[in-house]
Amino acid sequence: MTSRTSVVLALxxxxxxxxxxxxxxxxxxxxGGDSANDDAGTKLSLVAYAVPKVGFDKVIPAFxxxxxxxxxxxxxxxxxxxxQSRKVEAGLSTDVVNFSVEPDITRLVDAGLVxxxxxxxxxxxxxxxxxxxxxxxxxxPLGIRDWDDLLRDGVEVVTPNPFSSGSAKWNLLAPYADKSxxxxxxxxxxxxxxxxxxxxxxxxxxxxxxxxxTFLQGTGDVLLSYENEAYFxxxxxxxVEHINxxxxxxxxxxxxxxxxxxxxxxxxxxxxxxxxxxxxxxxxEAGFRPVDATVAAEFRDKFPEPATLWTIADLGGWGRVNDExxxxxxxxxxxxxxxxxx
Amino acid sequence: xxxxxxTRLSLRTLALGYxxxxxxxxxxxILFRTFENGLGAFWDQVTTPASISAIQMSLLxxxxxxxxxxxxxxxxxxxxxxxxxxxRGLLQAVVDLPFAVSPVVVGVSLILLWxxxxxxxxxxxxxxxxIFSLPGMVLATIFVTLPFVVREVEPVLHExxxxxxxxAATLGAKRWQTFWRITLPSIRxxxxxxxxxxxxxALGEFGAVLVVSGNVPGESQTLTLLVHARYIDDHxxxxxxxxxxxxxxxxxVALFLMTILNRKREDA
Amino acid sequence: MSTVVQxxxxxxxxxxGRRSRSYGGGVGPLGxxxxxxxxxxxxxxxxAAVLAKSLEGGPAGLWDAINAPSARAALILTxxxxxxxxxxxxxxxxxxxxxxxxxxxxxxxxxxxxxxxPFALPTIVASIVLLSLYGPNSPIxxxxxxxxxxVAIALLFVTLPFVVRSVQPVLxxxxxEAEQAAASLGAGxxxxxxxxxxxxxxxxxxxxxxxxxxxxxxxxxxxxxxGGGIPRETEVASQYIAKQIxxxxxxxxxxxxxxxxxxxxxxxxxxxxxxxxxxxxxxG
Numbered sequence: 001m002t003s004r005t006s007v008v009l010a011l012x013x014x015x016x017x018x019x020x021x022x023x024x025x026x027x028x029x030x031x032g033g034d035s036a037n038d039d040a041g042t043k044l045s046l047v048a049y050a051v052p053k054v055g056f057d058k059v060i061p062a063f064x065x066x067x068x069x070x071x072x073x074x075x076x077x078x079x080x081x082x083x084q085s086r087k088v089e090a091g092l093s094t095d096v097v098n099f100s101v102e103p104d105i106t107r108l109v110d111a112g113l114v115x116x117x118x119x120x121x122x123x124x125x126x127x128x129x130x131x132x133x134x135x136x137x138x139x140x141p142l143g144i145r146d147w148d149d150l151l152r153d154g155v156e157v158v159t160p161n162p163f164s165s166g167s168a169k170w171n172l173l174a175p176y177a178d179k180s181x182x183x184x185x186x187x188x189x190x191x192x193x194x195x196x197x198x199x200x201x202x203x204x205x206x207x208x209x210x211x212x213x214t215f216l217q218g219t220g221d222v223l224l225s226y227e228n229e230a231y232f233x234x235x236x237x238x239x240v241e242h243i244n245x246x247x248x249x250x251x252x253x254x255x256x257x258x259x260x261x262x263x264x265x266x267x268x269x270x271x272x273x274x275x276x277x278x279x280x281x282x283x284x285e286a287g288f289r290p291v292d293a294t295v296a297a298e299f300r301d302k303f304p305e306p307a308t309l310w311t312i313a314d315l316g317g318w319g320r321v322n323d324e325x326x327x328x329x330x331x332x333x334x335x336x337x338x339x340x341x342x
Numbered sequence: 343x344x345x346x347x348x349t350r351l352s353l354r355t356l357a358l359g360y361x362x363x364x365x366x367x368x369x370x371x372i373l374f375r376t377f378e379n380g381l382g383a384f385w386d387q388v389t390t391p392a393s394i395s396a397i398q399m400s401l402l403x404x405x406x407x408x409x410x411x412x413x414x415x416x417x418x419x420x421x422x423x424x425x426x427x428x429x430r431g432l433l434q435a436v437v438d439l440p441f442a443v444s445p446v447v448v449g450v451s452l453i454l455l456w457x458x459x460x461x462x463x464x465x466x467x468x469x470x471x472x473i474f475s476l477p478g479m480v481l482a483t484i485f486v487t488l489p490f491v492v493r494e495v496e497p498v499l500h501e502x503x504x505x506x507x508x509x510a511a512t513l514g515a516k517r518w519q520t521f522w523r524i525t526l527p528s529i530r531x532x533x534x535x536x537x538x539x540x541x542x543x544a545l546g547e548f549g550a551v552l553v554v555s556g557n558v559p560g561e562s563q564t565l566t567l568l569v570h571a572r573y574i575d576d577h578x579x580x581x582x583x584x585x586x587x588x589x590x591x592x593x594x595v596a597l598f599l600m601t602i603l604n605r606k607r608e609d610a
Numbered sequence: 611m612s613t614v615v616q617x618x619x620x621x622x623x624x625x626x627g628r629r630s631r632s633y634g635g636g637v638g639p640l641g642x643x644x645x646x647x648x649x650x651x652x653x654x655x656x657x658a659a660v661l662a663k664s665l666e667g668g669p670a671g672l673w674d675a676i677n678a679p680s681a682r683a684a685l686i687l688t689x690x691x692x693x694x695x696x697x698x699x700x701x702x703x704x705x706x707x708x709x710x711x712x713x714x715x716x717x718x719x720x721x722x723x724x725x726x727x728p729f730a731l732p733t734i735v736a737s738i739v740l741l742s743l744y745g746p747n748s749p750i751x752x753x754x755x756x757x758x759x760x761v762a763i764a765l766l767f768v769t770l771p772f773v774v775r776s777v778q779p780v781l782x783x784x785x786x787e788a789e790q791a792a793a794s795l796g797a798g799x800x801x802x803x804x805x806x807x808x809x810x811x812x813x814x815x816x817x818x819x820x821x822x823x824x825x826x827x828x829x830x831x832x833x834x835x836x837g838g839g840i841p842r843e844t845e846v847a848s849q850y851i852a853k854q855i856x857x858x859x860x861x862x863x864x865x866x867x868x869x870x871x872x873x874x875x876x877x878x879x880x881x882x883x884x885x886x887x888x889x890x891x892x893x894g
Binding site: 349354358366367369372375414418422424427429436439440443445446450451452453461484539542545548549553566569570583589590594597600601 | 639642652657708710721724729734738739825848860863867874877878
Binding site: 077 | 475
């Protein structure tokens, strides 16, 4: 009995030791070690929407190589923008957030977790962005070119659920802005969305990345997504290509500091770093459109300017768009979704 | 029944064929996909900081859940087997409840109870974070593994009866002495079996933990969540296969222990 | 898990316990209190919170949430596929149990251990494993991703052990002499199976199928990657509930959870009744 007890105790001790020994690294790069940085004790937690990992994987190591970033570790969580934002609101502790759409930050401002002036800077809290793009199977077998092509008979479109995903909101806003002439004729825009959602959207992945995965597994003919996501999967060697329609929508992905962070200086230094030309170049290399004018000029060939690029400001800003279209009770898109899919 | 050789062979082929297609081939394929690039590639994926911390997170949850389940499971089993009290039937039913509840419902129920807007939301507001953090994941795991120890120990308690325990009590043994010297040795294999089941389920739980986890690598990401995050969020299919293989290996160890313990238990 | 499948042994020991209200190894009133408190905090309170949330909009609100088209579709699909899966398990599970009990072949011990693998294997691994074989990158060119058969395969995988493990011990005890007697009287194999073996197996079959069904209707992890989650086509109830949480509709999630719970309870309750009845039957 005693020998058995000691074996059990030893085993338990071994497990506890193993668990305690690791401070918990977070990088998921093979061979990439951020655990050394953990010893310094400063670890910033980043909660972000589903797809910017490919960018942060370049930017974070670069930041750690700067004097201000030395010794700072990172833990990163990615998921559907709305879901991530609600988790932070509900208590998920974090230092810096990066969401797909501004309302997901506004939710945290309302909850007192992000300061009112988070978007006071030169770039209004937006370090990078993208445009809404149309991804098709390689060779574009259906000859899709623009938004009208999506409504052709039998075309199945993959886009995430707009009530969990930020990507989905951008994806719907692009044709809406086109058809409604930037919001001047809302009914025309809603008519389009009614047809698109009612007749061409079958699946409801929860995030932009899940939509990608669903599309790559063979579901649907068309994937609506971020341009950066299209670059990402093309570089992964997937059998797809993307078309930027002549008329599309400017995606702006905000970043903000969470005010209950234990490391306000470090977090602010990281957020400031995102706007430096060095970081902007890394974002551009990863497929995101930089906001720094000089860097943007360098990458003009990679990010061609669409003939017409609507912005959220053209539609009256996120406050208005969210109330009119995406409010869960009374928003027009919510009603269309409820009719079509609930 | 005297069954012709041909019939027996075809029945055997059918049964084995089903198992082959449903279980063996998929498992073999995953192993192949994991190791087709060599052991080094597998090792790289298993030893990333996120992967190591996910393994630690899973082990930490096991290290918390198992002792709690053992202590409270034993108390519950003894109360159910030896006690005669009103509501005993109800308690029996509650112990079986977790088997009938979908893991996702477990997660939802914990959010509604412990979340900021839940009944015990005051805790979260006071800075004690349950949901999207380790305590929530522990609660979810305890919920789904709660029946194992009770259900493995209780029948053994019935079987051995309480004659020896009574004799010990008559001879003046204290209650815990009786437990330690008489009861525990006779239920040890059943208890061990229950613990193995608890460990296997705790390592493998996905749905319940997914709903209540912040899914932050290094803080609230277990091995199963890592598999999912790699597959979906990281678009890292190979990494997901590698992490799956680790889990599969742990499952095989559990299976091996279950087989051994079953034999021990039947011998005892 | 095995004891859940088998009927709980009660009887002699219990009667003895009643005669002498002993403390011996018992835990006393304090222990009973501790056990009750533990079960309440871990299991009952959370479930009560779900029930309360689902009733926030009154019974009508609960009914509306369950009756929303895609919620109803998810529930119907879940129950239908689970029923099919339970039926397939009855047939194949009996077959496998029979082969394991009455047949001899090299590697039988290995196959016997293999049956428990789905219990031990994490469900998310099951999903990824099945997706690699029956998904778009299938080496046998069989792409079932996001189809009902894919959901069924995932559920068959995780429910494999239930019927096998409940039938196996009963099959070992079936009266072989009666079989031989029947055979000597000229009964064919089919008749023997139908008249002698099957009746003995019915309670075990019912129990195994019921547990498989209860497991299947709540299943999430194994379906999540391979099922596709297409509303009104392959989205099962647990996926629907998870989605409602993600899009911040906890009332709707709670309502469908309650529906799922009620179905599971009904099944287990009917099983209990059936088991109790056959037991009385055997004794009487």
